[in-house]
Amino acid sequence: MRRFRLSSLFVGLLILPFVQAQAEVVQVTGRAPVEGALSYAREQAMEDALHQASLQAGAQISGMQLMEKGVVSTDTVRVSTRSQVSDVEILREDTVNGMYEVTIRADVDEAALCPASVQSYRKAVAVAGFGLAQPQQATLGRLENIEQGLPRWLAAELNSGGGVxxxxxxxISLYQDPRRAPSAETAQQRLTTSVALATQLGAQYVVSGVVRDLALHTPQKTGFASRLMGFSSAPTRDFVMDVxxxxxxxxxxxxxxxxRTEGQWEAPRNEKTGFATPQFWATSYGNEVADILKRAAGDVDEMLRCQPFMARIVRARGNRLHIEASAAAxxxxxxxxxVYRTGTLYNLDLEPRxxxxxxxxxxxxxxVQPQxxxxxxxxxxxxxxxxxxxxxxxW
Known part of the structure; x- marks a missing residue:
């Protein structure tokens, strides 16, 4: 009797459930034995160098064991990568102890782990209110509406992408004390709040966040000559948020x-600017914030694209299932x-999973009904x- 055992492990800096595409410059050395024509050894060394360069941006390792009568007869490991190598520059070529060596410098574009998802269903995402860690910083410009205005803008940006x-x-806010979020919330509190919100709205995921810093930095007074040369005296304002x-x-x-970003706040000090108003976007600070929000929306959209589409069964009778997914999906x-059955598993600390x-x-x-x-x-x-x-x- 033969048995197959498959295993898969993603290797790299996988702090998050997905890897966003990014480029980096690497320098590696490829080697190949000189056993025949020197040109063939050079070609093999170059292939080895390119392969090593692509592995610098992460790889997928998969293995298979074939067992016969309880004994491992075949044990294989395969290393693959989706990275792309470009702008290759050869730094050194030489033959050392019967090995042809090629040292190259190249740009490596790290591809996402899910570059082309098979399914294209829109996932329902509940965008909760953002906490304001230091409310007093929102007084200037009357930016107190940022707790609802920012996530509304983020939701609109996510909807415009078409995948969410x-x-x-x-x-609704997930955090009682935004200054300490999310570390102040226990796993059970996060479980209770986010699951309750998702269940209430029929959402698969919950997006939340905290605005950490809106501090204003007043520049030193400039002299007449500096003002004459066009140096701006507008204060600089910080923008820091967690998503x-x-x-x-x-x-x-x-x-x-x-x-995190910053920009010049040119609005008059006594103006009730408000967040996401035309006056807000007209400032240099507003432009910088818009860019960072678009980047955040793109990151969230990319992460959610890597996740499967999931929906709850709300009724099961005979062969028919009623599923909580709207026509927008x-x-x-x-x-x-x-179809998957849900259950609860308790870890060693008796926390439910x-x-x-x-x-x-x-x-x-x-x-497909509307709701x-x-x-x-x-x-x-x-x-x-x-x-x-x-x-x-x-999937």
Missing amino acids: HALDATR FVHDGLSGAMLFQRSY GLRPGDTLK TELTDMAAEAVVKQ FVIAELGSPAERLAIQRDDMVIA
């Missing part, structure tokens, strides 16, 4: 990133979804023990 259906939950994404099913944090009659079990069953979409979807199983739900709060997933 962002829902307005800006009147978080929680899974709506388990409450786990999937994404956490800090964004993009599901169409004939689409197929895998959500567990999904593959039921080896598929549901075919039959009807829910109807799908059919090949067997009755009672036979498969499929019930309310179980999940359907499209």
Whole structure:
């Protein structure tokens, strides 16, 4: 009897569940034995150098063991990478102890771990209100509305991308003390708050955040000559925010990133500018903030694109399932979804964890209503023990 055991491990700086594309300059040396024509050894050394350069940006390692009668007969490991190498410069070539060596410098573009997702369904995301860590800093310019104005702007930007259906939950905040978020919240509190919000709105993920700093830095007084030469005396204002994404099913944090910028605040000191108003965007500071918000929205959109589409089963009767997914998700009659049973697993600290079990069953979409979807199983739900709060997933 033969058994296969498959394993997969992603190697690299994987602080987050996805790796965003970025470029870096690397210097590596490729080697190959000189066993025949020198040109062939040079070609092999160059291939080795390019392969090493691509591995600098992360790799995927997969292994397979083939067992016969309890004994490992085959054990293989494969290393692959999706990185792209460009602008290659040869720094040195030489033959050392029977090995041809080539040292190169190159730009390596690190590709995302999910460059082309198979499914294109829009994931429902609840965008909660952002906390303001130092409310007194919002007094100048009357930026107090940033707690709701910023996430609303972020939700609109996410919706414009087409891959996310962002829902307005800006009147709800996940953190009681924004100054200490998210470390001040226990795992159980995050679980309770984010899951409750996601369940209430029918969302798969919850986006939240904290505005850390809006400090104003008044420049030193400039002399007449400096003003004559056009040096600006407008104060500089900081903008620092943290963005978080929680899974709506388990409450786990999937994404956490800090964004920081600054710009000149030219608005009059007594003006009630407000956040995201035409007067706000007219300032240099507003332009800088707009750029950083677009970058944050892009990062969140990219992270969510790497995640599967998931929706709750709200009713299971006979062969028919009612699924909590709106028409905006993009599901169409004939689409197929895998069915998973939800359960609770407790770790050593007796903290609950959500567990999904593959039921080896598929549901075919039959009807798409404005607020829910109807799908059919090949067997009755009672036979498969499929019930309310179980999940359907499209990978």
